[in-house]
Amino acid sequence: MTTPLAQQLAQQTATRPATPPAAAPAPGTPPVQAPPEAVRLRLYQMMVEMRDFEKRAYDLFLQGLVKGTSHLGLGQEAVAAGFGAAMHPGDYTFATYRGHNHTLARGVQMAPVMAELMGRQSGLMAGKGGSMHLTSVAHGMMGSYAIVGAHLTIANGAAWSSKLRGTSEVAVCFFGDGATNIGAFHEALNLAVVWQLPVVFVCENNRWMEYTPISSVTAVAHPAADRAAAYGLEPLLVDGNDADATYAIASAAIGRARAGGGPSLVEAETYRHGGHSRADPGKYRPEEEVQAWLGRDPIPRYRQRLLDAGIDEAVLVSIEEQSRRAVDAASSAAEASPPPDVSLVGANVWADGGASWRR
Amino acid sequence: MAEMTYRDAVARGITQEMARDPNVVLLGEDVGAAGGVFKATVGVFDQFGPERVADTPISEQAILGAAMGAAMTGLRPIAEIMFSDFFAVCWDIVANEIAKTRYMTNGQVALPLVIRSGNGGGVRFGAQHSQSVENWAMAIPGLKVVAPSTPRDVVGLLAAAVRDPDPVLFFEQKSLYATKGDVPDGEIVDELGKAAVRRHGKDATVVALAAMVPRALAAAEELATQGVEVTVIDLRSLVPLDVTTVASSVAATGHLVTVEENPRLCGWGAEVASIIAEENLFDLDGPIVRVTTPHVPLPAADALEDAAMPSVARIVEGVRRSLQ
Ligand SMILES: Cc1ncc(C[n+]2csc(CCOP(=O)(O)OP(=O)(O)O)c2C)c(N)n1
Numbered sequence: 209m210t211t212p213l214a215q216q217l218a219q220q221t222a223t224r225p226a227t228p229p230a231a232a233p234a235p236g237t238p239p240v241q242a243p244p245e246a247v248r249l250r251l252y253q254m255m256v257e258m259r260d261f262e263k264r265a266y267d268l269f270l271q272g273l274v275k276g277t278s279h280l281g282l283g284q285e286a287v288a289a290g291f292g293a294a295m296h297p298g299d300y301t302f303a304t305y306r307g308h309n310h311t312l313a314r315g316v317q318m319a320p321v322m323a324e325l326m327g328r329q330s331g332l333m334a335g336k337g338g339s340m341h342l343t344s345v346a347h348g349m350m351g352s353y354a355i356v357g358a359h360l361t362i363a364n365g366a367a368w369s370s371k372l373r374g375t376s377e378v379a380v381c382f383f384g385d386g387a388t389n390i391g392a393f394h395e396a397l398n399l400a401v402v403w404q405l406p407v408v409f410v411c412e413n414n415r416w417m418e419y420t421p422i423s424s425v426t427a428v429a430h431p432a433a434d435r436a437a438a439y440g441l442e443p444l445l446v447d448g449n450d451a452d453a454t455y456a457i458a459s460a461a462i463g464r465a466r467a468g469g470g471p472s473l474v475e476a477e478t479y480r481h482g483g484h485s486r487a488d489p490g491k492y493r494p495e496e497e498v499q500a501w502l503g504r505d506p507i508p509r510y511r512q513r514l515l516d517a518g519i520d521e522a523v524l525v526s527i528e529e530q531s532r533r534a535v536d537a538a539s540s541a542a543e544a545s546p547p548p549d550v551s552l553v554g555a556n557v558w559a560d561g562g563a564s565w566r567r
Numbered sequence: 568m569a570e571m572t573y574r575d576a577v578a579r580g581i582t583q584e585m586a587r588d589p590n591v592v593l594l595g596e597d598v599g600a601a602g603g604v605f606k607a608t609v610g611v612f613d614q615f616g617p618e619r620v621a622d623t624p625i626s627e628q629a630i631l632g633a634a635m636g637a638a639m640t641g642l643r644p645i646a647e648i649m650f651s652d653f654f655a656v657c658w659d660i661v662a663n664e665i666a667k668t669r670y671m672t673n674g675q676v677a678l679p680l681v682i683r684s685g686n687g688g689g690v691r692f693g694a695q696h697s698q699s700v701e702n703w704a705m706a707i708p709g710l711k712v713v714a715p716s717t718p719r720d721v722v723g724l725l726a727a728a729v730r731d732p733d734p735v736l737f738f739e740q741k742s743l744y745a746t747k748g749d750v751p752d753g754e755i756v757d758e759l760g761k762a763a764v765r766r767h768g769k770d771a772t773v774v775a776l777a778a779m780v781p782r783a784l785a786a787a788e789e790l791a792t793q794g795v796e797v798t799v800i801d802l803r804s805l806v807p808l809d810v811t812t813v814a815s816s817v818a819a820t821g822h823l824v825t826v827e828e829n830p831r832l833c834g835w836g837a838e839v840a841s842i843i844a845e846e847n848l849f850d851l852d853g854p855i856v857r858v859t860t861p862h863v864p865l866p867a868a869d870a871l872e873d874a875a876m877p878s879v880a881r882i883v884e885g886v887r888r889s890l891q
Contacts, residue, residue, distance in 0.1 A: 350636075355663050365637040365644075392629070395626035556673050556674035567810065
């Protein structure tokens with residue numbers, strides 16, 4: 209019998225005062241032991257880079273340089289950073305179309321990601337996939353999927369493969385609250401438990417699907433956590449705007465999966481600062497709700513916590529300056545790249561590199 | 568050489584590949600201990616055990632998602648979708664995920680996997696367990712589509728499908744499971760995209776697939792008694808499509824008839840007909856004729872199902888129409 213993760217986390221000594229969030233803390237969120245300083249600085253750096261990257265992507269979208277659509281994770285960085293920092297290099301990430309941050313969290317360089325958003329030759333997939341399909345197998349970023357729910361089943365397959373091959377990779381699969389109402393979610397959860405797969409499912413509950421609140425279409429209050437019991441899993445709710453908390457629960461769940469303890473389902477409560485996609489201003493959301501959550505912005509909150517913990521502000525400033533320089537360099541490099549060669553239209557349908565369907 | 572049923576040939580093909588490559592795994596509903604609802608995987612579980620032969624819940628999306636995730640990380644899964652009609656509940660994983668991922672990632676993700684499925688009518692199961700859906704698969708870029716007509720080809724084409732680096736949909740025609748044929752001893756591996764000429768004749772080219780191949784051969788026998796000699800081509804795979812074999816036969820006979828179990832609209836024969844019309848028009852001495860199931864869901868009663876599916880008589884009549 210493994211100790212429930214929530215209990216394990218609660219047993220750790222809380223070394224920080226619980227910062228009172230503007231909204232109520234996630235029920236069941238245990239107090240968390242602070243990670244080592246190096247990890248905390250890494251978490252801060254990851255979040256700052258994600259934020260700067262996505263703000264630039266948004267600017268470039270408004271300038272018409274980022275084409276099509278893009279779904280920003282502004283406000284949700286603590287989830288991507290906490291889990292990204294807890295993963296081992298060989299682990300597998302499966303993300304949604306809202307996947308920029310999860311891609312950066314695996315160490316993928318900003319320049320090819322920005323170039324992919326801009327449809328350039330130097331893009332991560334040479335412009336073949338675009339913002340919604342960021343993939344870098346070399347980094348364990350096994351794809352960003354744009355059909356709600358599907359990738360939960362695919363993450364299972366990667367975890368199954370790891371188990372059968374006797375290797376130790378864990379699959380971590382991120383999805384939105386809306387995905388909890390699609391069949392694939394339930395099929396995937398059940399199979400993951402039946403086969404005891406090394407997979408961690410992470411629901412980023414940002415309260416809204418596209419333009420409709422999740423609460424108005426869901427039978428339970430916590431769309432993921434309240435479903436956990438149906439699959440014999442413990443409900444795990446975490447403050448998704450607290451990088452220490454996401455890192456702690458990620459480490460525990462990933463560690464358990466790696467040790468053969470089976471899957472977990474985590475619900476991280478968070479909020480997207482902007483609209484659903486593109487230039488959506490998100491005006492359908494009540495202003496008080498938006499303001500309350502902006503008050504819980506994971507980045508300034510974490511910055512203050514690091515200062516309170518005695519970290520020299522100059523260290524943080526240097527992280528911030530480096531991040532801005534990295535984003536500048538990445539967007540210049542992306543802008544300098546030519547569009548993809550049109551011969552790529554017929555490339556890589558098949559393993560032979562081509563698209564031929566006849567003999 | 569041994570005589571064997573089409574259903575036993577499936578298990579033989581799977582066994583051949585699982586014994587050869589430890590990365591080959593089998594998953595699906597009832598495929599393990601029960602040996603499959605069509606008894607096409609009997610013995611595989613006993614030989615390879617529950618790790619490599621995995622019984623699944625009734626979760627078609629989860630089955631194909633697991634196959635995909637496993638394929639992208641080093642395994643070579645063979646997944647079973649019990650009846651091909653059930654592709655409709657997991658078509659997202661087939662058409663959006665499996666088919667598109669190599670392309671979208673510009674070649675980063677390899678998906679060497681096979682999806683086997685019991686396909687087609689003739690077994691009085693009614694409209695939700697009888698449809699021939701190979702044309703659905705053929706319409707999606709990124710999927711290879713195979714449908715064997717003989718026990719020997721089941722083994723050889725299944726081996727080719729498992730070894731292929733791309734996703735392959737492998738249609739096992741339910742009406743053929745009980746049919747028998749000679750299967751040589753030892754390893755059999757075919758090549759995808761090579762049609763087989765099953766009968767040579769100078770007057771017309773009849774192109775068929777899976778269960779329609781023996782039916783076309785029966786029609787050819789009957790036509791021969793009337794002095795008409797037809798070539799019968801078994802396509803064996805729709806993607807890749809062996810245009811060369813069909814076109815060179817049409818160049819010799821001047822007449823093309825397709826025999827398809829799928830419903831009429833957008834059946835595979837329409838694609839074959841359009842290619843020949845576009846590229847080989849001046850080889851034709853008569854209209855291209857398509858013999859298909861009419862554009863209806865398949866009825867259950869034997870009298871109705873037999874009336875719906877292409878019969879020997881309708882194939883004979885189709886050839887006659889092309890020759891007029
Ligand atoms: C199967 C499917 N249905 C609908 C859509 C259109 N769609 C894209 S994102 C989205 C909202 C999803 O909300 P959620 O799962 O909460 O994730 P979030 O966008 O908030 O990250 C919808 C309805 C889709 N992509 N796939």
